[in-house]
Amino acid sequence: MTYLLPEPFDTALRTVRRALADSDLDVVEVLDLSRTIEGMLGVNMHGCTVLCVLPAAARHAYAAIAGLFPLHVVIAPRGRHAEIHILESLQHDEALPPDVMSPVIATQARLVQALDRIAMRESECAVV
Numbered sequence: 001m002t003y004l005l006p007e008p009f010d011t012a013l014r015t016v017r018r019a020l021a022d023s024d025l026d027v028v029e030v031l032d033l034s035r036t037i038e039g040m041l042g043v044n045m046h047g048c049t050v051l052c053v054l055p056a057a058a059r060h061a062y063a064a065i066a067g068l069f070p071l072h073v074v075i076a077p078r079g080r081h082a083e084i085h086i087l088e089s090l091q092h093d094e095a096l097p098p099d100v101m102s103p104v105i106a107t108q109a110r111l112v113q114a115l116d117r118i119a120m121r122e123s124e125c126a127v128v
Contacts, residue, residue: 001112003084003119009047012082013075015118016051020073023114024056025107028070047077055107069104071111084119086111 005012017027029052034045052070074085086108 001086002122003086003115004078004122005082005084005119006080007082008080009075009077009082012084013049016073016075016084016115019114019118020051020053020111021056023110025053025110025114026056027051028054047075047082049075051075053107053111055103055110069107071104071107073111073115083122084115086115 005015007015020027031050031052033048033050037045037048051073053073054070071086074083076083076085
């Protein structure tokens with residue numbers, strides 16, 4: 001799922017982090033991919049940051065499903081605005097019991113609600 005936020009990249013990054021915090025979602029790690037790309041390829045790219053997100057109240061409670069957490073939010077510049085990408089919501093996996101998937105699905109729903117408050121889904125933007 002992709003969102004558009006009519007703010008420059010640096011402002012958008014702060015806005016997203018604040019929206020996540022207001023939704024009781026913690027950013028547990030920040031990956032600056034622009035630095036990685038520059039270091040590996042010598043290409044200077046501004047932006048492209050991945051926020052690793054967990055529910056604030058349960059940072060250590062999901063050890064059994066550690067492979068499903070943290071959720072990843074990618075923020076990248078798009079002209080004078082910012083794009084925000086999240087993975088599509090997980091569908092119920094028959095191999096995983098509902099009690100295992102429930103916290104993941106609930107966290108994804110909170111993540112979508114947080115982003116819906118601050119940005120517009122790309123699919124809703126008018127194509128000119």
